[in-house]
Amino acid sequence: MLSAESAAVIRATLPVVGAALDDITTRFYATMFADRPELLDGMFNRGNQASGAQRQALAGSIAAYAGALVHDPEASPQAVLDRIAHKHAAVGVTENQYTIVHKYLFAAIADVLGDAVTPEVAAAWDEVYWQMAAALIAREARLYQSAGVQPGDTWRPWTVVERREETPGTVSFLLRPADGGPAPRARAGQYVSVRLLMPDGVHQLRQYSLSADPGAAGDLRRITVKRVTGTGGAPDGEVSALLHTTVRAGDELVLSAPFGDVVLDEGDRPLVLASAGIGCTPLVGMLDHLAATGSTRPVLVLHADRSPADHAHRAEVHRLVEQLPHAQALFWYERPGVEEAGARVGLLDLTDVAVPADGEVYLCGPLPFLRAARAQFLRAGVESDRIHYEVFGPDQWLPGAAV
Missing domain, CATH: 1.10.490.10 (Globins)
Known part of the structure; x- marks a missing residue:
């Protein structure tokens, strides 16, 4: 005070x-x-x-x-x-x-x-x-x-076990600790930093969510990386570009321990997992955790994207939803495709969606999506302290902040 x-x-x-x-x-x-x-x-x-x-x-x-x-x-x-x-x-x-x-x-x-x-x-x-x-x-x-690390000394080498192309601009890396030791504990929704040496000799880092359940994969961890293309004068993503163009199975990456305050709660309330674009990754990790633990909670998965072809982990979400007894998925696409004949057109719109007012809502995506989605959930009767959000990179949005 x-x-x-x-x-x-x-x-x-x-x-x-x-x-x-x-x-x-x-x-x-x-x-x-x-x-x-x-x-x-x-x-x-x-x-x-x-x-x-x-x-x-x-x-x-x-x-x-x-x-x-x-x-x-x-x-x-x-x-x-x-x-x-x-x-x-x-x-x-x-x-x-x-x-x-x-x-x-x-x-x-x-x-x-x-x-x-x-x-x-x-x-x-x-x-x-x-x-x-x-x-x-x-x-x-x-x-x-x-x-379990010393302050500032959070880095550890990991071996790329598998590289998987998810969409034309998105790739997943399956990783295992290179030193043969156990993977650090992590919770669904958390992220790690990836630290790369750039061609000019300077290290750069970026945070990536764990896109699979960290508790069900033993010592394996998965991150999913979208190649960032700069718009409006902003530069391309240095780290994502290097990961896409140079990293293959057998290579090593330096990762931090897992961190992140937006994690899946272990209660019994209904869940809403709402995302846009590559913001799906931490929520796919949460969904994977729910399926791996045999959860019976009601789960509503909502995702908006440019097209089915751009939607990373789309088939995986369908598979995970089918494993959960009370789960449903709704998708919105700006450019619909035959791959998702039942999808809705445009941006996420909750007008005719049965949102559980007593649910816990998790949001991840670009800032315009977060603002619009949060406003819609508030109008649907969800209390503000039950709407949790994750931002990739610096958090430029603090809902309710007094300035």
Whole structure:
């Protein structure tokens, strides 16, 4: 909880700081990487930097955390902190890096806001930062301990057992620990980071969901990778392109331990697994887990895609749904095909779908899909705290965040 003095200052300055956060984070990253270029080697994704996704995610998380502290001081913004902690652990963030970030972030605040940053304002925002940092450091320490790794030392070589083409632009890799040891424990819905050495000698990483039940495959794990093609001036995905063009069975990949706060709950409520595009992967992992454990829960699988040919794991979803006694799947395609004669046309639309209002909803897909789908589920009577979402890459969307 903030001190009363700092809370008053944050409440008064949050609109100004919030409006300037994009400029602040732009200055922050530019200055930090100019002074500390080694941070781009295996820590920060260059594609997210170029697209602005990382900058927007940082700005959103700061505003959401500060807003939560002043608007609901008795509550801790758990969702914001947990999401960030899992992302940090998946890339090996360590405690000392918070000092580095503090140095460059507060220099950027002073540069952008100038004389508006009085000693009182600086002290109040400093309190916000270190409260947030302390909470994240504690959470990340627990995550590392639970994963059985030292802070920041989360990497391990894995052997590609099989490469499987899912669609023309999507490939799955079946992996086993290269050292012969057991695979780390994982839960359905979690992801791993893949760390690759790029042609220019710089390591880059990307998170990929476990697309099969991690509990039923022994020491095998599966990830599914869509080749990212840049649009609107954004660059192509470096990591996905290298995985598609160079990695074959017998090769080795370096993976992190599994992390991720959006995991399948073990209750008995009805489930809705809603996805778009490659967002299907963590939900296929959940569906696989339900089938492997003989679940009798009602399950509604909803997926939207460009066409049946673009729909990764489409046949597998049908097979898994058939194994579950109370499961149903509905698909939407912008370009329907004969492969799915019963599919619906267009984007996901819940108008005539019987959504269980007491169910747990899991969403994964592009941000426009997440926003539209969440709004539809809320209108269908699902409570907001039962709608869970996963975002690939930096989380630029914090529903309900106060700015």
